[in-house]
Amino acid sequence: MKAPSTALLRTFSPLWQTQATPWTARSCVQRLPQQQPQCANFSTTRSNMARKGRGGEKRDMRISESSMLAQSRHPSFRTKKRLEKNPENQRSANLPIPSIALIRYHLQHPLTPRPLRFSRNRSLRHWTIHRAWRLYQSQLHTARERELERQYNSMASACEALRLIDNHGLTAEERGQLGADGEPGKEMGRLFRIAMRKDGVWDGVPIEYARIQTETPPREGFNEGWTR
Secondary structure, three states, rough: OOOOOOOOOHHHHHOOOOOOOOOOOHHHHHHHHHOOOOOOOOOOOOHHHHHHHOOOOOOOOOHOOOHHHHHHHHHHHOOOHHHHHHHHHHHHHOOOOOOOOOOOHHHOOOOOOOOOOHHHHHHHHHHHHHHHHHHHHHHHHHHHHHHHHHHHOOOOHHHHHHHHHOOOOOOOOHHHHHHHOOOOHHHOOOHHHHHHHOOOOOOOOOOOHOOOOOOOOOOOOOOOOOOO
């Protein structure tokens, strides 16, 4: 078996990851320590407020909150002093993240097959076979639907014939042609009404199936002591 592809491994493995900082920003970061640090403030408002005695120098809470949020989220802000003071923090920093460890395990597992990369001819063969199978399944589905529709139409026509005949099997037109005496009365459609009865439908079926089958259980369980 061939080794799994390293295409996905490059996405998650830190060994394959490149630096996220663009080359322009990296050059600026490298030059920063060489430059002379700025001593004067960009704004004199805070110093003027401090001299006038109006509550001292004000702090920019937006900058402090954003910096604190970045320090809490970014793993590079875990300083060595903080890790050395508390051994539990050091152990938690060394532990891998479960989600990333699971992804790496499945990507680097020896039994993981390589991703399917079909050539043009192989992809064409695969598509042809799949399309032929789908057409065959569609033909079976259409034939099954037509057979059920034929049965339904035959039952509907039989019920309509029973509704129009009397006890002797004659319709109103046939009775007029034969010169039958009297009105059919209740005898007309009697066989249809008998066929539509639902008496004794559940005689040969267990009582458990008398209730409509649902995905959830009923509020009241089945009464095992039930008798007819």
